[in-house]
Amino acid sequence: MSTADIVVVGAGIVGLAVARELALRDPRRRVVVLEREDRVGTHQTGRNSGVVHAGIYYAPGSLKARLCVAGMRELAAYCQARELEYERCGKLIVALDPGELPALDELERRGHANGVPGLRRLDAAGLREIEPHAAGIAALHSPETAIVDFAAIARAYADDLREAGGEVVTDAAVEGIEVRAAAAAESPVVARVGADEPSPVGGPPAGADQPAAGTESAAGASSRRIVLRHRRGEVVAGFAVFCAGAWSDRLATMAGAPADPRIVPFRGSYMRLVANRRELVRGLIYPLPDPRLPFLGVHLTRHLGGDVLIGPTALLAPTNGRRLGATLRWPGTWRMARRWWRTGLTELHHAISPATLTRAAARYVPELQPGDAEPAWAGVRAQAVARDGRLVDDFAFSHTERALHVRNAPSPAATASLAIAKYVADQAERAL
Numbered sequence: 445m446s447t448a449d450i451v452v453v454g455a456g457i458v459g460l461a462v463a464r465e466l467a468l469r470d471p472r473r474r475v476v477v478l479e480r481e482d483r484v485g486t487h488q489t490g491r492n493s494g495v496v497h498a499g500i501y502y503a504p505g506s507l508k509a510r511l512c513v514a515g516m517r518e519l520a521a522y523c524q525a526r527e528l529e530y531e532r533c534g535k536l537i538v539a540l541d542p543g544e545l546p547a548l549d550e551l552e553r554r555g556h557a558n559g560v561p562g563l564r565r566l567d568a569a570g571l572r573e574i575e576p577h578a579a580g581i582a583a584l585h586s587p588e589t590a591i592v593d594f595a596a597i598a599r600a601y602a603d604d605l606r607e608a609g610g611e612v613v614t615d616a617a618v619e620g621i622e623v624r625a626a627a628a629a630e631s632p633v634v635a636r637v638g639a640d641e642p643s644p645v646g647g648p649p650a651g652a653d654q655p656a657a658g659t660e661s662a663a664g665a666s667s668r669r670i671v672l673r674h675r676r677g678e679v680v681a682g683f684a685v686f687c688a689g690a691w692s693d694r695l696a697t698m699a700g701a702p703a704d705p706r707i708v709p710f711r712g713s714y715m716r717l718v719a720n721r722r723e724l725v726r727g728l729i730y731p732l733p734d735p736r737l738p739f740l741g742v743h744l745t746r747h748l749g750g751d752v753l754i755g756p757t758a759l760l761a762p763t764n765g766r767r768l769g770a771t772l773r774w775p776g777t778w779r780m781a782r783r784w785w786r787t788g789l790t791e792l793h794h795a796i797s798p799a800t801l802t803r804a805a806a807r808y809v810p811e812l813q814p815g816d817a818e819p820a821w822a823g824v825r826a827q828a829v830a831r832d833g834r835l836v837d838d839f840a841f842s843h844t845e846r847a848l849h850v851r852n853a854p855s856p857a858a859t860a861s862l863a864i865a866k867y868v869a870d871q872a873e874r875a876l
C-alpha cells in the first residue's frame with residue numbers, strides 16, 4: 445500500500461497535465477498517477493490527428509471554446525520552452541458551394557467570438573494561394589493552427605511530474621474504489637471494475653515506462669480517504685481525479701456517480717497519401733462539419749514527419765464483447781442511432797471502403813485518385829452520449845466523495861490539456 449495527497453487515474457495527456465499542474469502548484473504535495481498500460485500516452489493521446497486547434501468551432505462561452513483558446517496559447521509556449529516540435533502549418537475550412545456559405549459564416553462568427561488569432565475569410569483565389577490543389581469557393585484560414593506529437597507532449601508532462609517529485613505507476617489498472625475513514629483505510633476494497641477487460645488499442649507497444657512503487661506521504665488533513673485498489677496494490681489518497689478516457693464512465697459509476705452520460709466509443713480510421721502525392725496538401729484542409737455533431741468531418745492533415753492523412757471516420761465501434769454489451773444496454777445508444785442512422789451508414793461505408801474515404805477527400809483535392817492513399821491506422825474516440833441519445837458536446841465533469849471525474853474529454857482536449865489541467869486543479873483544490 446502507498447499513500448498520496450492526490451492520485452490521478454489515467455496517464456493520457458489530460459491525466460498527466462492535471463497531475464503535473466497539481467504537483468507544480470505545491471511542491472510538498474505528493475501526486476501519484478495510476479495507468480493501466482505499461483507506458484503513458486497510449487489510447488486517444490497516441491492516436492489522433494495531431495492538430496492544435498485554434499478554437500473556431502465551439503459555442504462561444506463553452507468550456508471547449510475557452511479552454512481550447514487558452515490551451516493553444518499555453519501549449520505553444522510549453523512546446524517552445526521544452527523544445528518540442530510545434531509547426532504552425534495553418535488550416536483551411538473550405539466551402540465547396542454557395543449552399544455551404546451560411547455554415548462558413550457561422551464558423552467565422554464563432555471563431556471571432558472565441559478570439560481565434562489571425563482568422564480570416566478567403567475567396568477561391570485566396571484559398572488556392574494557401575493550398576494550390578484545393579477545390580472550393582471560399583474558406584476560413586486559421587494561420588495559427590499547428591501540428592504536434594501529442595504523445596511526445598504527454599511524455600514531457602510525465603517528466604515534469606517526476607521532476608516535481610510525483611510518480612507514474614504503470615501496469616496499474618484501477619479495479620476498486622472506496623472512501624473510508626482514515627483509520628479504516630487498510631480494510632479490503634469491495635467495488636470492482638473489469639480488470640480483465642482487454643485494451644481497445646491492443647497490447648501496449650515497446651519502450652514502456654518502468655513501473656515504480658509508491659512511497660509514503662502525509663495524505664492531507666481530512667479524516668476521509670479514497671482508496672484505489674489497482675492491479676499491483678493500493679493507494680490511499682486525500683483526493684482522486686479520474687481521467688480515464690474510454691473507461692471514465694465505468695470508474696465514475698463505480699465511485700457512485702450517475703450513469704449518465706455513458707462513453708460510446710467511435711472508431712476513427714485514417715488513410716495515408718502515398719509519398720509522391722503528399723505535395724497535394726501543404727497544411728490542413730477541413731470540410732464544414734455537421735453543426736449537430738461533435739466531429740469535424742473527414743479532413744486532410746499533414747503530420748510531423750511529412751505524412752498526409754485522410755480521416756478520421758466516426759464509426760460507432762464497440763471494441764470488444766463486454767464493451768459491446770455495455771454500449772448496447774445504454775438507452776442513449778439506441779436513441780442516438782435512430783437520430784443519426786444516415787450518418788452512421790455513411791461512416792460505415794467509409795470504414796469498409798478506403799476508396800470511399802479517398803473519394804470524400806477528393807471533393808476537396810480533386811486531383812486525388814483512389815490509388816493515391818493506403819490504409820494507415822485507427823484511433824478510438826471516447827465520446828459521451830446522454831441517456832436521451834444526445835452526443836455530449838462540451839467537456840463534462842462529475843463529482844463524488846473525495847473525487848472528480850472527467851466524463852467527456854474528446855477533441856480538442858489534447859490541445860486544451862494545460863488549460864483543462866488548471867480548471868481541474870482549481871476544482872480539486874477547492875474540494876480538498
Ligand SMILES: Cc1cc2nc3c(=O)[nH]c(=O)nc-3n(C[C@H](O)[C@H](O)[C@H](O)COP(=O)(O)OP(=O)(O)OC[C@H]3O[C@@H](n4cnc5c(N)ncnc54)[C@H](O)[C@@H]3O)c2cc1C
Pocket residue numbers: 453454455456457458459460478479480481484485486487488489490491492493494495496497616617618619637687688689690691695712756822823824825826853854855856857858859860
Ligand atoms: C481519431 C482521433 C483524432 C483526434 N484528433 C485530435 C486533434 O487533432 N486535436 C486534439 O486536440 N484532440 C484530438 N483528439 C482528441 C484527443 O486525442 C483526446 O481528447 C485526448 O487524447 C484525451 O486524453 P485523455 O487523457 O482524456 O484520454 P486517453 O488518452 O484515452 O487516456 C486515458 C488513459 O486512462 C487509462 N485508464 C483507463 N482506465 C484505467 C484504469 N481503470 N486504471 C488506470 N488507468 C486507466 C488508459 O489506459 C489511458 O491511458 C482526437 C481523438 C481521436 C481518437
